[in-house]
Amino acid sequence: MxxxxxxxxxxxxxxxxxxxxxxxxxxxxxxxxxxxxxxxxxxxxxxxxxxxxxxxxxxxxxxxxxxxxxxxxxxxxxxxxxxxxxxxxxxxxxxxxxxxxxxxxxxxxxxxxxxxxxxxxxxxxxxxxxxxxxxxxxxxxxxxxxxxxxxxxxxxxxxxxxxxxxxxxxxxxxxxxxxxxxxxxxxxxxxxxxTQASTAIALDALFTGSRVFDAAVAAGALSVDALMGSVKPFDPRISQLRGQPGQIRVAAALREWLDGSQIVESHQRCGKVQDPYSFRCQPQVMGAALDLLGSAAATLEIEAGAVTDNPILFEEDDSAISGGNFHAQPVAFAADMISMALCEVGSLSERRTSVLVDPKMSGLPAFLIDDGGVNSGLMIPQVTAAALVSENKTLAYPASVDSIPTSAGQEDHVSMAPIAARKARSIAQNAAGVIAVELIAGAQGVDYHKPLKTSPKLQELHAMVRRHSAYLESDRYWADEMEALQEAVLKGEIG
Missing domain, CATH: 1.10.275.10 (Fumarase/aspartase (N-terminal domain))
Structure with a gap:
């Protein structure tokens, strides 16, 4: 207790x-x-x-x-x-x-x-x-x-x-x-x-979103190896020169995930100069999202212990003062920040999946299946990810900028915080589904580089993905394993 x-x-x-x-x-x-x-x-x-x-x-x-x-x-x-x-x-x-x-x-x-x-x-x-x-x-x-x-x-x-x-x-x-x-x-x-209902829903979105974020970093690292991408953009000197704390942390996390990869070592001197932004700019985009989640967390931490009813009583002089602490604008802004951050996390993940299934971009078999034509491979799981990302873009429109007067105009400006918070939780759920698809694609891509091995840490992630989704040899029913990986993300089992 x-x-x-x-x-x-x-x-x-x-x-x-x-x-x-x-x-x-x-x-x-x-x-x-x-x-x-x-x-x-x-x-x-x-x-x-x-x-x-x-x-x-x-x-x-x-x-x-x-x-x-x-x-x-x-x-x-x-x-x-x-x-x-x-x-x-x-x-x-x-x-x-x-x-x-x-x-x-x-x-x-x-x-x-x-x-x-x-x-x-x-x-x-x-x-x-x-x-x-x-x-x-x-x-x-x-x-x-x-x-x-x-x-x-x-x-x-x-x-x-x-x-x-x-x-x-x-x-x-x-x-x-x-x-x-x-x-x-x-x-x-x-x-x-x-504001306790709004704050509880927003905290639910925040804590769920933190799990989604961690899984997205892990999936992003796996995709880098699947693409045979470069780790040079994650050099700490680059992030230190910019100074954004989230970027510094994400770059360090990506280096840790990829440390010891034989796949990375195998192409250190290849002629490829730059990877697509969704791979190369992960520290910048994900780092900005991490900082936004941190700002939202700070607001919600304060709100959780706040006095937000009305009137507020003061024992020293037995006074009861009417104020406006019940107005949930801080929570509304925090929830919308969570929405924006997680929307971008999912958007970046879907773009990496799109690159991996495109043979012109990845150099891998089209849709990550050998016997293409008869088999569609990951063609439509990527479409599902795209659909979820599009839905998130719609949901990410800020509720905090809306207001409808209530109570015969006495309450003439309201925050819409619970709406913002509920949307944030939906975005987290959708983003987890997007990352589930990327994990399947990343694991499949890494398998194409055998006998080269990915890093020890990513090997553990790969094994975890394979417990839910076996190596793809021919088309099969997808929904159950995608849902299982989505749940694994939401439960914090990845990252």
Whole structure:
């Protein structure tokens, strides 16, 4: 069990949570939550009008709510906002979303009682994941609809996926021994204001994208040997003169992958001067993508432990200040950066495959099959890769530059962060498929250079590819082995 300190959360911890490690707020966070709840109690007792505590919401903020209807106010808030559509978020993303919500509440500026955070933790402990529709949030006033669906389950409303079985929330709560709760002042608003859904989806895209990136570097190195390409463009002196950190790292990685290759040694003095850009410029293009992923990661790391609800409470003077931390523009930009980076990763990979299957470019048999004509070889897998790349180009159009006013114009600029994040995850999935095709092509190309051997490290990669996709002697049914390699990329088994 990871002890979570919301004031000091890091990317490695977030990755552990994403991978399924269990986490729990530390004692200091629990104390801050209790102290924050006391602030709300004092505000209510003092009779001050405070948004979200004893008023309506959005354009209805001027409506003062009677004390005896405050619980009804919070319940109605959750029910009215539980209006999402679309496929449910994947269970691991919902789990991460709940953990991020606990981190935000654990900063002690939101005004929820410990029983609320205890209830959220109980869902995690019981593997009882709220069924949260993926569509319906524009990423400001927080991820209202997704977080409302999460919160509704604590009230016994909506649906819960209990260890893989979907059932009404009330029944699931009964099964895990958790009673439905009644929300107090501010609690409903604290739970649904926030960027946790967008951030969880974006982190899912980031961590998946990191695996895709690593696999793309490995596939790119394999393709260099398949082409009998030059390693000279990866000379560290070239990258040092430019100074871009991602480029330096990618060039070093490519040198490491190719170190000790007999294929490289065999053509050191050939007359070939330059390889196509998709081979030669890998450090430059992939390095730029790596730097972009790093920038997105830095933003999401900060956002994961941020206070993003409204109003925000300050214990030192019992003040409740309305602001705009729920606006997810930083997350939207980060997600779009992930999309752009992974779109280019896939695009570069597809171009290398295209070179390898073209006998004029590669010097290898057309479509990497000996008995061409009767056999089509890798002709159509390359088309599949091209289709995925084209789809990614469409998906990569930034969602963060869009805005539609909502709530009768009160919320007149929104971030579209959840849309940007969902697109980024789709791009990662597609790019993994593109790389799967390149791995098949690269392995086939390397086999044509026998008895020369590729590097020891690439021999391991080659063997891994061959476990999913045998040497191509004649045409066969492709989809299953392509999908298997795509899954291997997404699971982080390559690179």
């Amino acid at each position: 990871i002890q979570l300190d919301p004031t000091n959360i890091d990317l490695n911890t977030l990755r552990q949570l994403w991978e399924g490690e269990e986490g729990r707020l530390d004692d200091a966070a629990q104390r801050r939550i209790a102290d924050s709840a006391e602030v709300v109690s004092r505000i209510v007792a003092g009779g001050e009008t405070v948004y979200g505590v004893n008023t309506g919401f959005g354009l209805l903020a001027s409506e003062r709510i009677a004390p005896d209807r405050l619980a009804e106010l919070q319940r109605n808030l959750i029910l009215s906002h539980s209006c999402g559509l679309g496929d449910p978020l994947p269970r691991h993303v919902t789990r991460l979303m709940i953990q991020l919500k606990l981190l935000g509440l654990g900063r002690g500026h939101s005004g929820v009682r410990p029983l609320v955070t205890d209830a959220l933790q109980a869902l995690l402990d019981a593997d009882a994941m709220p069924v949260v529709p993926s569509q319906g949030s524009v990423g400001a006033s927080g991820d209202l609809a997704p977080l409302a669906h999460m919160t509704a389950t604590l009230l016994g409303e909506g649906w819960i996926d209990l260890k893989g079985e979907r059932m009404p929330a009330a029944r699931a709560l009964q099964k895990i021994g958790l009673g439905a709760i009644e929300l107090g002042p501010k609690e409903g608003l604290a739970l649904i204001n926030g």
